[in-house]
Amino acid sequence: MSISSIPVLPRMLPGDYQAFDALFAQSSAIGATAGGGLHRLTASAEDGAMRDAFCHWLRERGFTVHVDEIGNIFGLLTLRPGAPWLLCGSHLDSQPDGGRFDGAFGVTAGAVTLASLARQMKQRPDEAQLNLAVVNWTNEEGARFQPSLTGSAVFTGAMRLEAALACRDAEGITLGDALSSIGYRGKPLPELPLAAYVEIHVEQGPHLEQQRTQLGVVTETWAAIKWQVTFRGEQNHTGPSLMASRRDALLAAAKTIIAVREEADKQGLALHTSVGRLETAPNSPNVVTREATLFIEFRSADEVLLQAIGERFAQVLQAIAQSTSTDVSLTHSQFRPRQKMDPSLAQRALAQAAQRGISAMPMRTVAGHDAISLSYRCPSCLLFVPSHRGISHNEQEFTASDDLYRGMDLLMALLADLCVQPPAPAGGVS
């Protein structure tokens, strides 16, 4: 192919940024917090309102909307009937008092970009090799319902639909009932053969900003262990009951929180750990806690380290139970292996960035993303825009518009490139 015959690929047009600004502003308003953040828990009234607005936006722009049984929303644009699909999206749910960008940027940017790409491809009907689809995955955050990544895991078959619908929130409401209550428990999705999945997201860490790099292309993920651990002690009066006879589940929980942190301190930068959620009963000021459940995470790029810590920590928990006269049980255990994203897609994303004078670097993600779920099903690519000070899951989460626009420039370039030249089906569970 000679240089003169290289086609000019579709690109973001000036009106596209405005369309994005309008849709993103709408997303930022539905569930907005006084502190400038977003509180839009899965299948809440706010989530329902945002889903309604998103479906309306899609239909107005010619997308065919389909809601599947776990509430994932697909917006379909057919360019070549019968051809595989190029899927792009993220999630519209947020953490409690979370940020406006996490997930919502990827869905709104994906929708606007695909709508523009479809319009532009219709001017060159022979070139499109793929159909286009945007997606909003249900319950990525895992805030109201655990585990996280629910919608994408059901889509790929990693999680059974029935198990996902049966997940309960802290009030005992199932995800299935919550989705029904907002009208988003849909029907089985017709066959949707995927050529590739692309997601754009805020980094949620400080690396791009610290390294003054405009965009990140994720090449692999950290592995993670996620445990739910319950200590059971004995309810008693905090006054007269003798200290030596107490069986205090909250004391056991406190020792565990510190032990989890100490694991990270021992391993330097190689291990991230946390306890983010703790449920106790009866949680009354003058009653010794009878039961405490902790949600523990260990994350590392080093699976061998992680497995060793998991084994050692089971012993740590037993020792804590013994020292507090409590019983301990591991009620849920999840291991997320380290996963490589498709290398050829990452290479194509980096090449597109270079062609456009955008500084980009390959990087790892510590956080889970729907793109990780999808990577087990089809070639997948995850792009990062910078997060100011790396703050995320926080009302102060912030990415400047220029960074968002630049991300969409690369997203458009990659989607257009893939649409005219689909990737070869790659490894992974299909």
Next chain:
Amino acid sequence: MSISSIPVLPRMLPGDYQAFDALFAQSSAIGATAGGGLHRLTASAEDGAMRDAFCHWLRERGFTVHVDEIGNIFGLLTLRPGAPWLLCGSHLDSQPDGGRFDGAFGVTAGAVTLASLARQMKQRPDEAQLNLAVVNWTNEEGARFQPSLTGSAVFTGAMRLEAALACRDAEGITLGDALSSIGYRGKPLPELPLAAYVEIHVEQGPHLEQQRTQLGVVTETWAAIKWQVTFRGEQNHTGPSLMASRRDALLAAAKTIIAVREEADKQGLALHTSVGRLETAPNSPNVVTREATLFIEFRSADEVLLQAIGERFAQVLQAIAQSTSTDVSLTHSQFRPRQKMDPSLAQRALAQAAQRGISAMPMRTVAGHDAISLSYRCPSCLLFVPSHRGISHNEQEFTASDDLYRGMDLLMALLADLCVQPPAPAGGVS
């Protein structure tokens, strides 16, 4: 007075035990838990139903019922118009999944005993020097609303009515609104000059059982410090955010829980400590906790020790805040001084026990009780029946009927003794 002229005082009659059994069974049923305990939080529907049943019981037996502005229920029996009052009672609210005896025994035993005493005194009209009243104090437990001892503290003037009505539960509902919703926000109580206050309660500790003693007469209380402490950190993603940059309020809380326990371990039997309640936000599995509030207790008979620990612990909290990059504030602080119960009433209770062949011993109480509140207003006496294994604030809390009946025998003897020979007005804030 010659031996032959010693009057036979009123005593418990066989039908009185049956009346008690019936009323106590009713109390045990309203808010009963599957595990054999009681879940009857202040101003809940169950509390409302129990209050209704109690008022009905009182009216049927000739008591005049008065509900005051903080919901305390008084049942009045006039024996000598214009004379001071002999008040006896406890509380009908319970801890979450608490025991059937704590508080409910004292109210039901008091009501049955006073009703019988009044009937018997009417046969000897010249002897009664006092009128009789039973009371159910609002929110003794401090489980749903803090602080505890609310109703009795408002009655004595230790707490302002407006402040008490404004206390909020975890859902933000005020005590005033909660009382209104069950119909128990009443009217100012007419003047009720008190000659004495008597309360009978389960021990909630193991000492009577361990020392094979049938009854306890409380001579003094431990002092207590009750603190609410809030740590503020920064909400962030538990995955990518760097461990070194985290400001984890739950980690600070965990360190505090352990430090509170270590204080007790250092002091041996002289100090009881606990953290029974912990509130965190946002309490999501993959979010670093931005805020954690702990409810801390230090209890000791040694006020000097307690003050020293309070001062030292303020520094401990600062050090914990510094080590976790959080901010700490003491949002509520309460000091309950050590308090002596009226020695002459205790002496009379011990003498009555001896006369009846009941083994009784003077003892201290670690737990707070409404009788402590009342002791600042009038001569007050607190009697303990044994608690099996000392277990309390627990569904398994248990005292055998024989122990309950024996307690009522002494209660009757003491009340009758006081009724015919009122105590001299004693010290304390009146």
